[in-house]
Amino acid sequence: MERLLAVWVPVLGDESPDGSTLRTYLTLLDALVVLCPFTEPVRLGLYALPVRGPSRFFGGEAAVLDAAATTVHDVTGLESRLGVADGLFCAELAARRAVVVPRGATDAFRRAQSLDVLGRKDLATTCRRLGLHTVGAFADLDAARVAERFDGHALHLHQVARGEASELSGQRDARLPARLAHLRGETVVLGEQRGFFGQRGAGDDRAEAAAHRVRRRLGADAIVVASLHGGRGPEDRATLVPWGSPEALRDDAPWPGQLRAPLPATTLAHPVAVELRGADGKAVRVSARGLLSATPVVAVLSRTRREVVWFAGPWPIVERWWAAARRRAHLQVVLDTGQAALLVAESGRWWLTGIYD
């Protein structure tokens, strides 16, 4: 678990309807980012920053604490409480008590807490009746016993109590980053040129604000970005991840047997089953040697018959033959409508995986 410094500004925890709280929170966030670029907005009133890097830079944890307290005071004039511990859950508890938990003592610190810190009344009451008063006593229960008596959320709390999860599920405000970016997007002067050699420009901020609006409208997974990585078929080489999730690693290793351009402009996320038939009406299959059992003449896709006027392949791929082998074969077909499609044979069936649109 990462050693975190939690900065708790109690006044900023209560949001005022005129939005001044959010603005102050954002101002302070920008000031703390100067201190440590990995400062995270956890929720209104609470920030967390990894303490290891800054303490080497400032010369010790005490110096970081001083710098953070001075920053809060200089920027907002508000009172703050600081705490250092491993993991967000314990770091916040430490901040509420304004203590620095020494290295290696986080476990004992967490176990000594009263059960109320988990924030669930029914669980605390029941455990108390059983004679369990501390987080440590609750953590010592068998997970199966907890699951029998309580729901999934209690299991999550049990993980936090045991130190298997570093933070409570409700500890972060998931909407806060979006709101802060929205606030930033509104104040950005359009057309202002800030970008330089790989830095962020005004256009990036504008796009980010727009993406936030779409996300608020349709939900977190509606707006996606794409990244490329290694793989043989076009369907393996791309991932679409929700916008805002951490960037995937690029893989530029060579992939022998990779299907070459041109590749289909539409790749089906969920391939659709297709029937390929030969002149005799029998289904066309790929043999173990990677050959077609007959020349495909007709393709049937959800009861629509199309003539196959041309085909190329199959190009068999056997992947992970040393473990769970995955055998596939790609086939390019051109239909009588002028459309071209990429089919793949896997587990005895043909699937439509790409359309050259």
Added chain:
Amino acid sequence: MAGVVGSGYSYEQVFALAPRPTLPDDLVATLRPVTLATGRRLALGAPWDALVPAGALRRGSTISVQAPPGWGGLSVALSLVSEASARGHWVGVVGVDGPGVVAIADLGLDLRRVLFVPRPRGAWAEVAADLLDGVDLLVLRPPSRASLLAARRLTDRARERSTVLVVLGEARGSWPLPTDLTFLVTGARWHASSRLDERHLNVRVTGRGAAQRGADHVVVLPDGQGRAAAG
């Protein structure tokens, strides 16, 4: 010289009276006229730059791409925005379910600045309006025939925000408003050897003003590298 201003002259008169300096030719060649954001153009790659007036996309304009299903309409639309994307502009793609990411990267788009909304469900017009605020080019495939009201709103928003709106449709009339440029795919032929090599598209480009006369062109899309080329 302070007396010049004090005695009734204004700087405008001083400038008007002074002879205009003659600039050296090599300097003149490097000067650019002052253009505002609305008049600015976005770069268009080969071979499209030869097919449209001024060889670029005008910011705030609406472009329609019409092709029967599977005849390369999506490739045409994405290829039109690829050069601008490669030069650092943001692209939004709304309503294209299951985008072929590798093919899109092959076309020359910079995936770091492409936002996809594959399934906007019923809110495609709202999502498109949201993204028009933030991106420089938007590729939009409406799920069905767009209503006149939605089309007008999006066209106005694109003009207001100086964004290029590329509307992808399967048939004439899927976008109820006239557009600044129309790319109509009238034919698609695959050239193949031992595998698919390239596709030759017949594209008719029509538009307003200078591009009013429609002209037919052959464009290779995708070619052996997955890019667009002149036929």
